[in-house]
Amino acid sequence: MNRCWTAMVFLFALVAMSSGQQASDRAFYLAENPGYTIVESAIDSIRFTLNKTVRPNERGHLVSISSFVDPEGNVMDWHDFGCLEGPGWAANAVGGAYEIYCLGAFLGKRDWQDKAIAILDHVLESGFIDPETGMIRGYRETHSGKLCLNYKHNSDWFCPGSMAKVAYQLLIFADHLGNDPRAAAMREAATRCAAWIDRNVEPVPNGWFPRRINPEGTVYRQSPDGGDDTFWQTSADGLFILQLQAALMDRGLADYHEQLKAKTALFVRTGGIFGSINHDTYDPHENVAYSVAFRTLLQVSRVLRDDSIREFAYRHCLAGLDQFKMADDRHGVATRGLLYMENSWDTAYLWENAEAALAWFEAAVDCRQCDTESSRAYEVDGLTVLRAAAKHHYGPHGFLTEGVDWNNHVGKEHHIGEAEYAAIRYTEPFLNNQHIAEPTLYYLEHLAVKSQHHGIVEYRDCENNRLIRIPAKPNGS
Numbered sequence: 515m516n517r518c519w520t521a522m523v524f525l526f527a528l529v530a531m532s533s534g535q536q537a538s539d540r541a542f543y544l545a546e547n548p549g550y551t552i553v554e555s556a557i558d559s560i561r562f563t564l565n566k567t568v569r570p571n572e573r574g575h576l577v578s579i580s581s582f583v584d585p586e587g588n589v590m591d592w593h594d595f596g597c598l599e600g601p602g603w604a605a606n607a608v609g610g611a612y613e614i615y616c617l618g619a620f621l622g623k624r625d626w627q628d629k630a631i632a633i634l635d636h637v638l639e640s641g642f643i644d645p646e647t648g649m650i651r652g653y654r655e656t657h658s659g660k661l662c663l664n665y666k667h668n669s670d671w672f673c674p675g676s677m678a679k680v681a682y683q684l685l686i687f688a689d690h691l692g693n694d695p696r697a698a699a700m701r702e703a704a705t706r707c708a709a710w711i712d713r714n715v716e717p718v719p720n721g722w723f724p725r726r727i728n729p730e731g732t733v734y735r736q737s738p739d740g741g742d743d744t745f746w747q748t749s750a751d752g753l754f755i756l757q758l759q760a761a762l763m764d765r766g767l768a769d770y771h772e773q774l775k776a777k778t779a780l781f782v783r784t785g786g787i788f789g790s791i792n793h794d795t796y797d798p799h800e801n802v803a804y805s806v807a808f809r810t811l812l813q814v815s816r817v818l819r820d821d822s823i824r825e826f827a828y829r830h831c832l833a834g835l836d837q838f839k840m841a842d843d844r845h846g847v848a849t850r851g852l853l854y855m856e857n858s859w860d861t862a863y864l865w866e867n868a869e870a871a872l873a874w875f876e877a878a879v880d881c882r883q884c885d886t887e888s889s890r891a892y893e894v895d896g897l898t899v900l901r902a903a904a905k906h907h908y909g910p911h912g913f914l915t916e917g918v919d920w921n922n923h924v925g926k927e928h929h930i931g932e933a934e935y936a937a938i939r940y941t942e943p944f945l946n947n948q949h950i951a952e953p954t955l956y957y958l959e960h961l962a963v964k965s966q967h968h969g970i971v972e973y974r975d976c977e978n979n980r981l982i983r984i985p986a987k988p989n990g991s
Contacts, residue, residue: 541841543894544851544901546979552897553973553982555904556954557621558912559947560614562587564629566911567943575636576629580656581605581665581942585909585930589656590940594665601637601683602652603676603793604665608637610944612687613951619690620955621984631696634687638699648706649729650677663729664738665793671726671734673793674715675751678758681707685761705767708758712773721780722787723752738794745789745796750803752777752787757810760817771818778814781807782826788834790856797856801838802866805873807831812880832877832892835870844920845935851902852918861924863917864903865942868949871896875953879960893961893976896953903950906937915939916946958982 546552566587568576579587581604582595590596601608611633618626637643641661642651651661652672663672681704688700714731718724725746726734737743756777759770781787788803790796811827814820838853840862852862853870874896882889906915908930915930915937922935929936941947958981962973966986973981 539836539839539841539891539895542839542851542898544898546897546901546975546977547904548979550904551979551981552900552904552950552954553958555900555907555914556617556948556951558907559914560617560626560912560951562912562914563610563614563943563948564626566913568629568633570632571636573636573639574632575639576632577636577656578605578607578633578943581944582940583943584939585911585913587911587913593940594667595942597656598653598662598665598667599656600653600661601642601650601680602665603673603679604942604945605653606942606944606949607633608680608683608687610948611637612683612690613948613955615687616690617951617955620958622987634696638696638703643703645703645706648681648703648708648710650680650703650707652676652680666738669729671728671736671738673725673749673751674711674727674731675723675725675749675754675791676793677707678711679754682754682758682761685758685765701765701767704758705762708755708762708768708770711755711758712770718747720747720784722747722777723749723755725749725751725789737796743796745798748787748789748798749791750788750800750806751791751793753781753791753803753806753810756781756814757806760810760813763817764813774814775818778811778818778823781811782823786826786830786834792855795856795859797858799834799837800856800866801835801853802855802869804831804834804838805866805869807834808873809869809876812876828877832873835873838870840920845922847918847920847935847937848902848905849918849920851898853899854920855917859923860921861917861919861938864906864914864946865916865949867899867903868953871899871950871953872956874899875956875961890976896957897975897977900950900954900957908937908939914941914947914950916941 571577578599580589581598582590582593595604599605611630615627615630653662663669684700685704688697691697716733724733728734735746759774762768788799790800791802808827808831811823815824840849840852843850854860854862874892878889878892917938919938920935926932926934930939958973965972969986971986972983
C-alpha cells in the first residue's frame, strides 16, 4: 500500500469520527498568545537550564547541579532525582544538550552551542560510556561522584530501552556536528550500545523486551521500590530499542532488519504495547507510550519499506493520543490543550506533552502532500499543546513546571503557591523544563511559513501568527 493510499484510508477513518469526538477536538484547541509565543516559551526554558542549573567543573565541562530543582534553581535533595545528574532518563543530559545546540544554531546563539558541547563533553569524558562494551551508565551522584545505573542511586537494575534512548540521542546529535571528531565517537558509542543490547538482553516470554534488567542483561522483575512490577514485560520503554536499531540502519551503521521485523510484527500483532515508559509509574496506557510508538513505527516503516506498519502507527498509536486530551480547564487550573499522563496518575507532565507535539508535527509533515486536511489537524494539535505548555512558566528565570497537577495527585505542599490544584513547583531541567524546545524547533524548520525581507527572516504558523523574526544567515537561509 503506497503512502498516499494509506493517508486516504486514515482520512476516511477521521471522517467517520463521531460528532462528539469532533466537538471535543474543537474544545481542546487553543489559540496562540501573540504576547508570549511558543518560541519565546522554548527560549525561556533554555534560559532557565543554562542560567540556573548548570555549572563548570574542574575540567571545563558544564554539569547539571541536579535533576530536580525549584523555580530558583535550588536543588531538591530530598528527592531521588535531587542529587543525580547524567544522560539517564530523568537527567537527560545528552538529549538536553542536543536541543540546546540545535535551537542555538537556529537562533544564531553560538554561546548556547558552546555550552551544549561542554555538557556533551561531560557525558563523553566522565565515564558514563564504556568504550569497550557499549554500556551507558545513566547517572552520577553529584555529592559523591559515584556512577550508578538507575535513579535509586544503585546499579541493581536499569532499563535497556532507556539506555537505547541515550544512544539514539548521541546518534542524532552526531548528525549536526559535521567533521567534529566527537561525531565519530558518538556513532561508535551508539553502535556498540545497540550491539550490547542485542547480545545480552534476556528474552521475555511474550517476545517483547524486559522493562528492567540487571547489569548482565538478565530480566529484573521488581519495581524500583522492591515490589513486583506487573509491567515487567509490557513497558513501551522497549520501543526505544527499535528506534535505535532503525536509526542505525538508516545511517548504514548496522543491520537489524530481522530483529526490527520480528519485534515490530509482535508489537502490531498484540495491538500495541503501551505500558508506562516512566520508570516510576504503572499503567497499561501512558500517553507518551503512544507518541513514542508512532514516531518509532513511522521510522521503522520507512526503513523496512512497509506501509502496513505506517498505517498501524496512525490508526492505533497516533489516534490513541486522543483519549488523553483535556478540553477544559480543570479545578481552575490551565489544563485545556494538555494531555494527562495516564488514568492511574492523571497529572499533565510536560515532557510527555512535548513528545506528543513532536509526534503530531511529524505526522503533519509525513502526510502533508497526500492528505492536507489531516496534516493541518495534526499541526494544530501540536501547536495547541505547545501553547498550553507556555502558560506554565513560573518565576523570573524561565522555569517550566514538570507537570500540571490539576487533581492534587502529589499534594499541595508541592504546588506553586501551595494551592490545592496547581502546577508542581519542581522540574527536571533537561527534560520536563526544556523538551518543548525540540518540537518547537521541528515546527519552525519543517512546517512554519517562512518569508524574508531586507535580511530578516520571519516565521509564522499555519494560522498566520508571527512566531519569530531573526536575521537571515549568510547563505540566505
